Amino acid sequence: MATERTFSIIKPDATRRNLTGAVTKMLEDAGLRVVASRRIHMTREQAEGFYAVHKERPFFNDLVSFMISGPVVVQVLEGENAVAKNREVMGATNPANAEEGTIRKTHAESIEANSVHGSDSAENAAIEIAYFFKPEEIVG
Ligand code: RTP
Numbered sequence: 001m002a003t004e005r006t007f008s009i010i011k012p013d014a015t016r017r018n019l020t021g022a023v024t025k026m027l028e029d030a031g032l033r034v035v036a037s038r039r040i041h042m043t044r045e046q047a048e049g050f051y052a053v054h055k056e057r058p059f060f061n062d063l064v065s066f067m068i069s070g071p072v073v074v075q076v077l078e079g080e081n082a083v084a085k086n087r088e089v090m091g092a093t094n095p096a097n098a099e100e101g102t103i104r105k106t107h108a109e110s111i112e113a114n115s116v117h118g119s120d121s122a123e124n125a126a127i128e129i130a131y132f133f134k135p136e137e138i139v140g
């Protein structure tokens with residue numbers, strides 16, 4: 001498997017509890033390398049655009065409000081099989097269903113305030129990375 005990139009967000013519930021370092025350490029311990037990182041407070045428009053694929057879902061408005069409720073850390077992660085590896089270390093969307101040792105099992109508060117986002121495919125990773133980062137901001 002060649003080196004791959006994925007996109008990650010440390011969500012407001014995690015930044016609020018000062019878990020940026022703890023979450024990043026779990027990503028790094030899983031073999032992922034942070035090759036771009038920025039702390040931002042998303043605007044509503046930015047969050048709506050990012051989650052446009054979910055706009056028909058019943059949780060869309062709550063999700064957008066949550067994602068703009070505080071700062072987030074947007075990151076590009078690099079490594080072998082990075083998309084799948086990141087999904088594995090994140091754990092299931094609902095922390096109640098997440099495996100022991102995953103970020104969501106360890107840190108998430110609820111199905112919505114679940115501490116991290118991670119791209120679900122290499123194709124979406126490329127789109128999501130480009131939504132937040134210029135090529136020169138990513139240093140592999
Ligand atoms: P993500 O996109 O954030 O990495 O998480 P995911 O693939 O595991 O979950 P997805 O189905 O893509 O949903 C995106 C985010 O929406 C919130 N959510 N709330 N209230 C609910 O039933 C519900 N379901 C999902 C979560 O924050 C989820 O990560």
Ligand code: MG
Nearest residue numbers: 117118119120
């Ligand atoms: Mg998703």
